[in-house]
Amino acid sequence: MKFTLEIWRQDGPGHIGDFAHYEIADVSPDMSFLEMMDVLNEQISEADQVPVAFDSDCREGICGMCSMVINGSPHGPIPGTTTCQLYMRHFSDGETITIEPWRSAAFPVLKDLIVDRSAFDRVLQAGGYVTVHSGPKPDPNSVPIDPHVSEEALDAASCIGCGACVAACPNGAAMLYTAAKVSHLSLMPQGQPERESRVLNMVHQMEAEDFGACGNHAECQAHCPKGISINFIGMMNREYRRALSAPKDRRGHMDSQ
Amino acid sequence: MNPITLYHSILGKKIIMAVTGSFMLLFLLLHVGGNLKVFLPDPQPGMADINVYARFLRTMGEPLLPYGFALWGVRIILIVSVLLHITCAIQLAHRNARARPVKYKHAAYRETSYPARWMLISGLLMLCYIILHLAQFTFGWINPAAFNTPDVFGDLSRAFHRPFYIVIYLGAMGLLGLHLFHGAWSLFQTLGLDNPDRNRGLRLLAMVISIGLPATFALVPLSFAVGALGPAIPEATSAAMTGGN
Numbered sequence: 001m002k003f004t005l006e007i008w009r010q011d012g013p014g015h016i017g018d019f020a021h022y023e024i025a026d027v028s029p030d031m032s033f034l035e036m037m038d039v040l041n042e043q044i045s046e047a048d049q050v051p052v053a054f055d056s057d058c059r060e061g062i063c064g065m066c067s068m069v070i071n072g073s074p075h076g077p078i079p080g081t082t083t084c085q086l087y088m089r090h091f092s093d094g095e096t097i098t099i100e101p102w103r104s105a106a107f108p109v110l111k112d113l114i115v116d117r118s119a120f121d122r123v124l125q126a127g128g129y130v131t132v133h134s135g136p137k138p139d140p141n142s143v144p145i146d147p148h149v150s151e152e153a154l155d156a157a158s159c160i161g162c163g164a165c166v167a168a169c170p171n172g173a174a175m176l177y178t179a180a181k182v183s184h185l186s187l188m189p190q191g192q193p194e195r196e197s198r199v200l201n202m203v204h205q206m207e208a209e210d211f212g213a214c215g216n217h218a219e220c221q222a223h224c225p226k227g228i229s230i231n232f233i234g235m236m237n238r239e240y241r242r243a244l245s246a247p248k249d250r251r252g253h254m255d256s257q
Numbered sequence: 258m259n260p261i262t263l264y265h266s267i268l269g270k271k272i273i274m275a276v277t278g279s280f281m282l283l284f285l286l287l288h289v290g291g292n293l294k295v296f297l298p299d300p301q302p303g304m305a306d307i308n309v310y311a312r313f314l315r316t317m318g319e320p321l322l323p324y325g326f327a328l329w330g331v332r333i334i335l336i337v338s339v340l341l342h343i344t345c346a347i348q349l350a351h352r353n354a355r356a357r358p359v360k361y362k363h364a365a366y367r368e369t370s371y372p373a374r375w376m377l378i379s380g381l382l383m384l385c386y387i388i389l390h391l392a393q394f395t396f397g398w399i400n401p402a403a404f405n406t407p408d409v410f411g412d413l414s415r416a417f418h419r420p421f422y423i424v425i426y427l428g429a430m431g432l433l434g435l436h437l438f439h440g441a442w443s444l445f446q447t448l449g450l451d452n453p454d455r456n457r458g459l460r461l462l463a464m465v466i467s468i469g470l471p472a473t474f475a476l477v478p479l480s481f482a483v484g485a486l487g488p489a490i491p492e493a494t495s496a497a498m499t500g501g502n
């Protein structure tokens with residue numbers, strides 16, 4: 001197969017980037033998208049030019065590093081996959097493929113297709129944890145939980161933090177990511193002690209970063225490689241309202257007159 | 258829940274938009290009910306039912322409440338709602354524009370709809386329409402000579418025999434339908450009231466509201482336009498019929 005590639009090249013954060021055009025031939029339909037990029041980079045290096053910088057790590061769809069917007073879709077045209085799980089047979093021979101980085105003010109481009117996603121880490125640090133006791137290990141299944149609820153929490157926990165939700169959102173909002181992290185812990189019995197502070201702190205950190213506001217477009221769910229539902233966004237909206245109206249002064253004095 | 262905290266948060270601004278949007282939607286549901294009175298027969302000769310209704314809106318709650326009190330109460334809620342709704346809409350739109358400084362070459366949307374992406378446009382055009390609508394029928398700034406508060410029927414009849422107003426009003430109802438196609442569902446999700454059990458029902462509700470409400474509103478100008486509610490009432494008749502204010 002052969003392709004024309006239009007790839008975003010940018011030297012660093014704050015630099016002005018632009019598209020560069022590359023031709024690539026003899027691509028096997030069974031190559032993954034990243035393997036095709038590797039072949040392209042060899043070709044570019046042989047021509048004594050700077051290869052295209054892109055992120056990848058596990059190449060098996062679990063680490064969330066392979067951030068690329070392919071033909072306008074984060075992680076490419078096949079729903080429910082990451083870029084590394086996308087194969088060249090999903091494209092047609094001779095096609096022009098446009099490759100861009102996640103476009104978000106909160107994720108500055110470090111180089112070409114690599115963006116800095118530490119905004120996500122800061123959101124997670126604000127409340128994405130539970131307190132555990134450091135004593136002896138409790139018996140398995142000693143904390144009762146409805147299996148439907150634990151499955152629901154696992155759905156939220158399948159978030160790999162890739163940032164495709166932000167990249168797909170017409171408003172550049174980070175609601176699906178934050179909602180998945182908030183819900184996955186708040187659904188579990190172990191997450192109850194921080195239930196209120198978690199949603200407040202994580203939402204406020206999300207708002208402190210350069211993300212947009214949710215418009216309920218549901219593009220995030222449609223582009224999430226793990227198919228995480230906007231149900232969790234509704235859940236976070238509910239948790240947030242609940243936390244805002246929770247009593248601030250739990251132990252104050254009250255008078256009858 | 259502290260309203261100031263709410264206003265300073267993005268999620269809070271969305272809650273404000275959903276609540277003020279619901280107030281406006283509830284008002285429109287009452288408003289359209291009142292409008293349908295143009296189709297009822299005159300309770301007494303020379304006195305249109307809609308005019309009786311207009312009078313009732315002002316005397317509502319009397320003698321407990323002073324003249325016009327209840328009406329002004331509702332008006333204040335609506336004015337505050339419109340102002341908050343628009344302020345939050347513009348602030349959020351500004352934030353969203355900053356969140357994606359470099360646009361995609363061609364974003365491939367999968368799930369969103371044009372009505373959802375055009376909320377700000379349909380909203381701002383509706384704002385222009387609301388100003389025109391109030392100027393015309395509430396304040397009588399347009400064509401003041403002909404404007405006569407107690408003869409709502411006459412005012413409607415004169416306006417909707419003119420193609421210009423018919424087109425504007427039908428266009429505005431189209432915008433309302435677009436806005437509500439997304440908004441009447443979105444508000445439930447924003448308030449955290451949607452879930453997979455209810456989603457189909459709430460989507461259906463939004464669909465029914467977004468078609469039914471503007472279509473019912475549109476019945477009034479359309480009926481005057483096709484002459485189903487009689488010929489245009491001349492101003493003189495109008496004034497004589499109600500004896501001024």
Ligand code: HEM
Nearest residue numbers: 215274275278281282346376377380381384440443444447
């Ligand atoms: C007057 C000018 C108006 C403007 C500028 C405006 C603007 C907007 C915008 C931009 C949104 C989307 C908010 C977002 O997704 O972030 C929205 C949502 C909404 N609007 Fe309006 N709108 C206006 C009038 C109205 C009216 C008259 C109604 C009632 C019939 C209404 C009902 C709603 C509802 C129910 C929502 C959904 C709120 C949510 O997403 O939770 N709007 N409006």
Ligand code: FES
Nearest residue numbers: 059063064066084
């Ligand atoms: S490289 Fe790890 S998910 Fe794609």
